[in-house]
Amino acid sequence: MRRGFYYYISIMIRLTNVSKTVMSGSEKLTILHAVDMFIPRGQFVAVVGPSGSGKSTMLSLVAGLDAPTTGDIFLDGEYINRLSEDELARLRGAKVGFIFQSFHLIPSLTAYENILVPMEIMKLQQARARAQKLLDEIGLHERGHHYPSQLSGGEQQRVAIARAFSNDPAILLADEPTGNLDSKNGMHVFELLVKLNRERGTTLLLVTHEHALAEQADRIISLNEGRIVEDLQKEN
Amino acid sequence: MNFILNMAWREMRASWHRLLLFFLCIAIGVGSMVGLRSLIQSIKAAIKSEARLLIAADVDVQTESMAVLERYFNSPLVVDHTEKLEFGTLVRSAADPNAVPRLVWLTAVQQQYPLYGEVRLVDGQHYDHSMLKYRGVLVRPKLLIQHNLKVGDEIKIGRLNFTIRGVIQKEPGQMMHFRPAPRVLVDYNDALAAGLTDFGSRVQRTMLFKTLEGQEETLARQLRRELRTDRSLRVNSFRNREGPLSEQLAQVENYLSLLGLVILALGGIGISSVTRVFIQQKMKTIAILKCLGGENRHVLGAYLAQVLALGLTGGLLGLALARIVTIGLPKYLADRISFDIEYGVTWQAALQGLGAGILVALLFSLPPLLEIRRVKPILVLRKDTAASGRRVDWLRLVAGLLILMGLFALAAWQAGSFKIGGIFLGGLVATSCMLSLAGAALIRLLRRVGHLPSFVLRQGVNSLYRPGNQTSVILFAVGLAVFFVVTIYLVQINMLSEFNYNSILVTHDLGMIDIQKDQQAEVEAVLTRLAGEAPTMIPMLRLRMVRRGRPGQEWWVSYRPNLEEYEKVTAGRFWEPTPSPDPEISIEDHISRDFQLGVGDTMTFDVLGRQITARITSIRHANRYVWNPVNSIIFRPGALEDAPQRIAAHIKGPVPAGPRAQIMREIADRFPNVIVYDFVETFEAARGVVRSISIVVTFVGGFVFLCGVLILVGSIAMTKFHRLYEAAILKTLGATRRLIILITLIEYGVLGLLAGVIGSAAAIALSWAINKYALELAWQPLPSVNLIGVAATLLLVTAVGVLSSLDVMMKKPLDILRTE
Numbered sequence A: 001m002r003r004g005f006y007y008y009i010s011i012m013i014r015l016t017n018v019s020k021t022v023m024s025g026s027e028k029l030t031i032l033h034a035v036d037m038f039i040p041r042g043q044f045v046a047v048v049g050p051s052g053s054g055k056s057t058m059l060s061l062v063a064g065l066d067a068p069t070t071g072d073i074f075l076d077g078e079y080i081n082r083l084s085e086d087e088l089a090r091l092r093g094a095k096v097g098f099i100f101q102s103f104h105l106i107p108s109l110t111a112y113e114n115i116l117v118p119m120e121i122m123k124l125q126q127a128r129a130r131a132q133k134l135l136d137e138i139g140l141h142e143r144g145h146h147y148p149s150q151l152s153g154g155e156q157q158r159v160a161i162a163r164a165f166s167n168d169p170a171i172l173l174a175d176e177p178t179g180n181l182d183s184k185n186g187m188h189v190f191e192l193l194v195k196l197n198r199e200r201g202t203t204l205l206l207v208t209h210e211h212a213l214a215e216q217a218d219r220i221i222s223l224n225e226g227r228i229v230e231d232l233q234k235e236n
Numbered sequence B: 001m002n003f004i005l006n007m008a009w010r011e012m013r014a015s016w017h018r019l020l021l022f023f024l025c026i027a028i029g030v031g032s033m034v035g036l037r038s039l040i041q042s043i044k045a046a047i048k049s050e051a052r053l054l055i056a057a058d059v060d061v062q063t064e065s066m067a068v069l070e071r072y073f074n075s076p077l078v079v080d081h082t083e084k085l086e087f088g089t090l091v092r093s094a095a096d097p098n099a100v101p102r103l104v105w106l107t108a109v110q111q112q113y114p115l116y117g118e119v120r121l122v123d124g125q126h127y128d129h130s131m132l133k134y135r136g137v138l139v140r141p142k143l144l145i146q147h148n149l150k151v152g153d154e155i156k157i158g159r160l161n162f163t164i165r166g167v168i169q170k171e172p173g174q175m176m177h178f179r180p181a182p183r184v185l186v187d188y189n190d191a192l193a194a195g196l197t198d199f200g201s202r203v204q205r206t207m208l209f210k211t212l213e214g215q216e217e218t219l220a221r222q223l224r225r226e227l228r229t230d231r232s233l234r235v236n237s238f239r240n241r242e243g244p245l246s247e248q249l250a251q252v253e254n255y256l257s258l259l260g261l262v263i264l265a266l267g268g269i270g271i272s273s274v275t276r277v278f279i280q281q282k283m284k285t286i287a288i289l290k291c292l293g294g295e296n297r298h299v300l301g302a303y304l305a306q307v308l309a310l311g312l313t314g315g316l317l318g319l320a321l322a323r324i325v326t327i328g329l330p331k332y333l334a335d336r337i338s339f340d341i342e343y344g345v346t347w348q349a350a351l352q353g354l355g356a357g358i359l360v361a362l363l364f365s366l367p368p369l370l371e372i373r374r375v376k377p378i379l380v381l382r383k384d385t386a387a388s389g390r391r392v393d394w395l396r397l398v399a400g401l402l403i404l405m406g407l408f409a410l411a412a413w414q415a416g417s418f419k420i421g422g423i424f425l426g427g428l429v430a431t432s433c434m435l436s437l438a439g440a441a442l443i444r445l446l447r448r449v450g451h452l453p454s455f456v457l458r459q460g461v462n463s464l465y466r467p468g469n470q471t472s473v474i475l476f477a478v479g480l481a482v483f484f485v486v487t488i489y490l491v492q493i494n495m496l497s498e499f500n501y502n503s504i505l506v507t508h509d510l511g512m513i514d515i516q517k518d519q520q521a522e523v524e525a526v527l528t529r530l531a532g533e534a535p536t537m538i539p540m541l542r543l544r545m546v547r548r549g550r551p552g553q554e555w556w557v558s559y560r561p562n563l564e565e566y567e568k569v570t571a572g573r574f575w576e577p578t579p580s581p582d583p584e585i586s587i588e589d590h591i592s593r594d595f596q597l598g599v600g601d602t603m604t605f606d607v608l609g610r611q612i613t614a615r616i617t618s619i620r621h622a623n624r625y626v627w628n629p630v631n632s633i634i635f636r637p638g639a640l641e642d643a644p645q646r647i648a649a650h651i652k653g654p655v656p657a658g659p660r661a662q663i664m665r666e667i668a669d670r671f672p673n674v675i676v677y678d679f680v681e682t683f684e685a686a687r688g689v690v691r692s693i694s695i696v697v698t699f700v701g702g703f704v705f706l707c708g709v710l711i712l713v714g715s716i717a718m719t720k721f722h723r724l725y726e727a728a729i730l731k732t733l734g735a736t737r738r739l740i741i742l743i744t745l746i747e748y749g750v751l752g753l754l755a756g757v758i759g760s761a762a763a764i765a766l767s768w769a770i771n772k773y774a775l776e777l778a779w780q781p782l783p784s785v786n787l788i789g790v791a792a793t794l795l796l797v798t799a800v801g802v803l804s805s806l807d808v809m810m811k812k813p814l815d816i817l818r819t820e
């Protein structure tokens, strides 16, 4: 029982019976089937699976970007499906960093400002300095004043990552962050993520197609057709 | 707060080229609201002072109990007062005791007269009351000619001699007064001294009041209440006065208020649709902000700040434009209209206009801005995730209610009447609902349309209902704009047809009363000979009305077989020219209104002790500029021919002064009992005012139309951004420009047609309601205006749609794909 208690309070993400059904035309289509999952604080989890298996869907549910059809989602001490849109937004601003598969930078803001935005929303101190530092870290020191449409895919990807880091989130959800990068840059980004996970104890959910990367995670969850088909916990 | 402002600023800076169009649309919207509003207000003020000149006071009173009025001299409502006496009397040259005395209409005034306007003398002499002191008199030019006199000569009025001190060219308070004789002006005390009180009851005493601004109706009401037992009481305020000219001035004032409202509504609609399109473009950014932890109030705040900033700059631009217009305007209008307009835009008017403009901008942009709250962060991943949850959104309901209330307050304030405000808002809401329903129905219908044969057709129709379509925005903006513009035109045409100032000239400007029955044939012969056409002879009978068995008011009535060309039947049917066994009457619409009588009701009159009960078979509306002393109640021939009666006559007199004077002389010599009225001067003056009004009305109406079109162009042009992405992809896939233009043509053609039809159909209803309830005018349908409205809308919408998309066609697709 003692162990159970500690185990319980250190849970960062818990999904119970979470499913997602969408209407495609007039038909119901279930894209996530009754997923159950615990992720303890500080764990580095790789999510793998074929295209269309529901990886992005699961991640966006965890971030509260969408509501599940059934089930409960528990995020760092709170059941988020009971939260209003604004409460969800505040939660994301405070705790969650999200890196989208297709970046989703704000086209009307410069790279620098895109990184600045989450910190401004959270009213963090020294936001500007930190944004500048993050810009340096991703190697785009000279490009801060450029708009997303003036950046290459990989550069946009790096800005998106810096943005996700900027509010120093407890949970980082990364949807194929290295998909658009060459192996050198990809490696660099990956190391950034892992470093954050190690040094700050950030819980990291990383969707990737690259086996080499997934291998380095504490745990690998495999999805197929909306179901968890394998959950490999590494013993260390 | 900081974040909101930062965000607003950055967005404005980054997409300024896109915002430019947005800005332009908002600026045109707010600018035309602010600018036109102040223009309309100047004109309204001018018309108000013109209306004041009709009685040269705010309120005038005629009563038997003048003593009561003295209590009002110290009323807080009253700023100034003066009394005048008026009566017909005989005048002759003092130098020649044998000269023939002639009738004049004498007005005796005090120091304060006139309370408004000025007495204008020929030769640019300045009028001052001291000119009348010690038996001075001011006369009309006609009198000098009649009596062969000049300034400085003496004339005998009553027992006293008066010296002619000057010649009046124009004086306030006289327009559309039908008086048979030239007017002369003397001092009040002299008139009393001259023993003119001998005339007793024939002296007409009028007290003129000047009130605090806007209090004229209050004073008039108080007086009417206090003096209600006086049966001869007459209380007029300058706003509420009998007589065609003041009625029309009142109508024009109402119409201008309406124009002010319409311009606010048009501006608001433009702003609303432009904002909606703008927010639609920003959906993705909003969703991203929400993913990053942005709360609704942050995001809403950022966009609200943008709309406000744009509204403010737009408003300032509008003020500048209004200033430019009002610099250029006086030259144009001054040559064409007879009264003066203050053109300056005062600080107060500017601030008020700016306030109203921004308030409207806020109210109308609120609904699209509130959409922000419904944007789900998941939109980032799935572009067209349907807005989930059909839950009642209380905030939106409250906001909607708030907007309606704000609009109503604004409308009532702008129109100065809850009635007009209500009618207007009712029309706005009803048409909005209709347009929304039509939009939904169209989308639904198109979805059902099966496989269309051509790709172009399919694609054009597709884009009307696919997710993210602009159908409702365009339908809404265009439909409402058409609705208002067509309404304004229908009202304007109906109103101007009432003015129809030509009729003042073409109909009879020479009138006679008191012709005896046995003189009728002779008078008719003389007039026919001298004027070259037969006069209209009008029998006049003084009959006492009997109400509920008791004798009531006396009325002048007449009888005739036919309807005159200056009147039309508004209810019932006018009789055949044959005599009828049962008495029938036709009444004018104002009698119908005042006594609440309709077709089928009866009126009873006492004719020489015999009671005649007549059924009302028709109600007529007559052009009020035609002088007809007995037109209110007329009988069908057959009932009154044998009763004692006198005859009136009117005719279009010859234009040259010579032949005209000959007619008057001959009638006066041969029939001394007949009184002749010459209306040429009166009509000339009235015609000037009326023509000025129609010019002003047409002019401002044209401006509103122009702004309506501009606003419309703006809201359509804004929708082009929607097609950027799609056009780019189509191009990558090999579509030619021609193809894309064709698709656009079809898309906008369908929308323009539908919006035009709904808008102009609804305009029929609103213009009818406004005519009937707000302006109290007869209304006639004008299908041609509606048809033109539909055709013009179709053309305009397609043209703007295609033209605004031209740059999309020219751009390289890659530019667009990268930014999307």
Ligand SMILES: Nc1ncnc2c1ncn2[C@@H]1O[C@H](COP(=O)(O)OP(=O)(O)OP(=O)(O)O)[C@@H](O)[C@H]1O
Pocket (backbone or CB within 6 Å): A022, A023, A024, A029, A031, A049, A050, A051, A052, A053, A054, A055, A056, A057, A058, A101, B382, B385
């Ligand atoms: N709103 C929706 N409407 C219809 N289908 C949807 C919707 N959202 C997701 N899907 C479907 O659900 C499935 C899972 O989508 P998801 O984006 O989670 O896949 P994924 O595992 O991230 O794939 P990839 O590796 O290609 O990114 C897909 O087949 C997708 O088409």
Ligand SMILES: [Mg+2]
Pocket (backbone or CB within 6 Å): A055, A056, A057, A101, A175
């Ligand atoms: Mg995915």
